[in-house]
Amino acid sequence: MENPFTIKSYESKDLFCDREEELQMMFLNCVNRTDMTLISQRRIGKTGLILRLFDELKDKRPDIVPLYFDIFASRNIDDFIKMMAEAAMKSFQTKTTLGEKLLTFIKSLRPQLTFDNITGEPQLQIAYQSTHEKEYTLRGLFDFLDSQGEHIVIAIDEFQQIRDYPEQNMEALLRTYIQRTHNLTFIFCGSKKHMMADIFANEKKPFYNSTSFVSLGKISETSYSAFIRRLFSERQRSITDEALQFILNWTGRHTYYTQQLCHTVYANGSLDITLEEVKRACEQLMKQGETVYLQYRQMLTDKQWNYLIAVAKEGSVRQITSAAFLKNHKIGTPSVSRRLADALCEKGLLHEDTTLEGITYSLNDVFLSRWMERL
Ligand SMILES: Nc1ncnc2c1ncn2[C@@H]1O[C@H](COP(=O)(O)OP(=O)(O)O)[C@@H](O)[C@H]1O
Numbered sequence: 001m002e003n004p005f006t007i008k009s010y011e012s013k014d015l016f017c018d019r020e021e022e023l024q025m026m027f028l029n030c031v032n033r034t035d036m037t038l039i040s041q042r043r044i045g046k047t048g049l050i051l052r053l054f055d056e057l058k059d060k061r062p063d064i065v066p067l068y069f070d071i072f073a074s075r076n077i078d079d080f081i082k083m084m085a086e087a088a089m090k091s092f093q094t095k096t097t098l099g100e101k102l103l104t105f106i107k108s109l110r111p112q113l114t115f116d117n118i119t120g121e122p123q124l125q126i127a128y129q130s131t132h133e134k135e136y137t138l139r140g141l142f143d144f145l146d147s148q149g150e151h152i153v154i155a156i157d158e159f160q161q162i163r164d165y166p167e168q169n170m171e172a173l174l175r176t177y178i179q180r181t182h183n184l185t186f187i188f189c190g191s192k193k194h195m196m197a198d199i200f201a202n203e204k205k206p207f208y209n210s211t212s213f214v215s216l217g218k219i220s221e222t223s224y225s226a227f228i229r230r231l232f233s234e235r236q237r238s239i240t241d242e243a244l245q246f247i248l249n250w251t252g253r254h255t256y257y258t259q260q261l262c263h264t265v266y267a268n269g270s271l272d273i274t275l276e277e278v279k280r281a282c283e284q285l286m287k288q289g290e291t292v293y294l295q296y297r298q299m300l301t302d303k304q305w306n307y308l309i310a311v312a313k314e315g316s317v318r319q320i321t322s323a324a325f326l327k328n329h330k331i332g333t334p335s336v337s338r339r340l341a342d343a344l345c346e347k348g349l350l351h352e353d354t355t356l357e358g359i360t361y362s363l364n365d366v367f368l369s370r371w372m373e374r375l
């Protein structure tokens with residue numbers, strides 16, 4: 001039987017743990033045409049949740065058309081248009097009237113339209129002349145989708161990427177075009193919290209206060225343990241309480257790492273899963289990561305490397321400038337500590353979490369953290 005612990009993309013409701021509250025909220029937002037912003041740490045389950053939501057819409061509101069695209073790899077407005085148009089072509093099969101119309105529309109843009117020979121998926125090449133023409137095309141795309149008499153939910157993943165575009169006015173443009181639409185509901189999704197907050201919660205920026213926020217935390221212990229137990233037992237396997245507890249504690253209930261650990265335990269094939277079995281899987285995962293971890297070693301200064309180890313040993317650090325932390329790990333002055341933390345956040349190795357008690361730092365990669373705490 002296939003491994004039920006998904007470590008790639010969303011597969012089915014059955015293999016998706018909890019998120020009932022967030023799902024409900026997002027579902028209602030869709031139905032009520034409220035644009036939303038979905039923010040969380042990397043790999044916590046944003047993309048999965050969007051796809052889960054689309055599944056739910058397909059079931060309960062087949063009249064709503066879902067459209068998803070990920071702009072992580074986009075570099076400029078050209079890429080954005082291309083990705084959005086391709087996603088639209090995927091959502092509206094060319095067989096349908098809407099699909100036909102979309103195709104006609106895209107052809108009217110004077111692009112060179114080519115289809116990928118291998119996958120058969122649409123791959124657009126659009127030839128532009130001027131900036132003005134690009135902006136016109138982007139607006140045209142929104143207007144086109146808006147004028148089809150269908151309610152379309154458009155999810156744009158890794159939205160903060162637009163901040164790296166050379167076009168400085170991308171936010172203002174998008175905001176203007178989006179504001180003009182009536183039948184489109186947007187989900188803006190992103191992992192870079194600072195940037196997402198600056199886009200949507202800074203009163204000086206175009207998107208300020210225009211969306212409802214959904215923030216995604218960790219799955220609760222009750223839900224996750226019931227989920228793991230169920231997936232094992234449905235496949236005639238058992239897991240001891242002790243082993244289950246260890247899994248959730250070792251991964252800190254971080255979704256991706258929990259899935260990955262369970263995936264490995266399952267793949268190892270034991271029918272009765274004990275603590276020893278789980279610990280063996282942990283060792284395997286750290287061993288697998290080692291090549292990459294040692295590359296980080298090369299990439300970082302000694303100070304940065306040691307700082308990561310210090311944070312890993314603490315698990316998470318609430319006060320990076322506290323005397324105890326600085327002294328215990330021989331870090332130096334508070335400003336040194338702050339600089340190191342900033343640099344490591346910038347590199348994506350550290351993660352900062354803003355809570356009521358202040359900012360807490362931990363390693364982004366749970367397995368790296370577990371590996372480093374032993375050094
Ligand atoms: N609720 C969930 N139940 C089970 N697996 C999940 C859940 N949410 C996410 N995952 C899995 O965790 C991994 C990371 O999720 P993903 O949605 O890609 O995170 P993000 O988009 O926040 O970076 C994926 O392999 C995904 O399949």
Ligand SMILES: [Mg+2]
Nearest residue numbers: 046047048157
């Ligand atoms: Mg994602």
